[in-house]
Amino acid sequence: MSGRTVTSAIFVLVLGSFFATLCDTFIKMAGSDVAIFQLTFLRAVFMCLFLLPIIAVRYRRYARNDFSLGLKLHFIRGNMWVLAAVLLVLSLAELSLATANAVFYTAPIFIMLLGAFFYKERLTIDVILAAVFGFIGILVILRPTEVSAGMISAILFAVVLATNSLLIKKLPQQQDMLYGLLVTQVFALPVAAGLAFWEGAAFQFEVVLFAALSSICSILYSLSCLIGYRYVASSQVTSAEYSGLIFAFLIGWWVFGETPDMGLFIGSLFVILPLLYLSHRDIRRLKKQQLMSNTRSNLGAG
Template identity: 25%
Template structure:
């Protein structure tokens, strides 16, 4: 068993790291595009381009039944939360360094744990509650409210994390027999529909030199989600979940290389506290699941 499991884990780890790299490229492209376009327009065009790919993937990997759902309203509710989360994050990139927005959004697993206890009455022990509170303390360290370093846009990635947590928890309202590819298809579809409704309000003609950026953001965004999804099919979540934080490495590298952004010391200290708390929560939840 070890000979088959270990290679599977290694492949999953490689896919997870590659997927996070793709999503970091996605964010870097979004930051570039927000200089000229509304986040809503960027989100709409990204989903519009990615929708045919998501449709084909769902049809091939989940079959004809993977294109439909018995609870479309739940899917649209989740899609609305996802659009809201992405809009807040893309907007934050207009004002903040890429690594800064990425680090603050890492509070999402802590929101998931807290909301699962408060809304769904899931049992959460004192150790996880302590980790959650410690993680939120890391957010305070990073954003430094009441000081000259604080910018209101720092709250946007935190809002992203909150909406993302609600979206993840709302998956419990769906039929558990639905394929993950069905979920991804409906998220892309909802993003396209909602974006199509809102984009005319903020539409800016696309400059010819930016067409390749919109195509690229759709490709890398779809590739990132696909790689991460496949990774979780090959390796245990407890192995892969901490690798989510490799996005901060990519974000820091891209921010430094493209915009000469270097996160300051309080931001890195706060990010370290948030990441350590998130990893501890993941570890404790895996222990609870095993028991």
């Protein structure tokens, strides 16, 4: 699929959401007693190993000055990736796949709130209500009678994911996304290696397998985003990524024997529906702007 049409872009993003859920599945399959830092380090290693051949094939397309652009941001994002990877393992070790993913989908809410704080983006009443409903959804999903490490990790993961996503806006536009992803992972290696050494866990072959599989899925998800958002306005297709929650429900039930309760479904609706409304609102605004532009062009031509 080329991603040049809305339909093909949506298909690519749904496929990407499936790979993202598979990534979480492989991490959860590693078990709750997995060596967290060892898994994180191996994931970074495999990301680099899998990306290197792709970058080598595309090498001639890059301008020489592109290689040194945005290194500070890649360094920050690389170390934030390590933090996010650790939080992801901690949350999946305690929460069900569907519950963790439902909380992860609050990341767009944090993106909007952090965007208003760091980029002075305007907060409308719709965005504020979406944030309020989203946090109500978190409470309904988690129903926290007591605060646990898994709950905190899932929410913090969404915050770190949102922050890392906002930093993408600062990256050089002319730089290839996959090359940027490789540099980010390279910068993640020293911290991840240091933490794995400090952890001192015995080497586990199973960790290698799950790290490799989850890394492949992460790269495929990144590729789907690259294709899905390249030619089509993000507001027209971003809702397709919420299909990942359906995959989380199904895989959680099939692989881990998890049975989602009504609270999870209701809480997910509180999180997803306001975001779908905002996406639909943006689509209507874009169509209105395009209609006005076409009308002015026709008047000018007349």
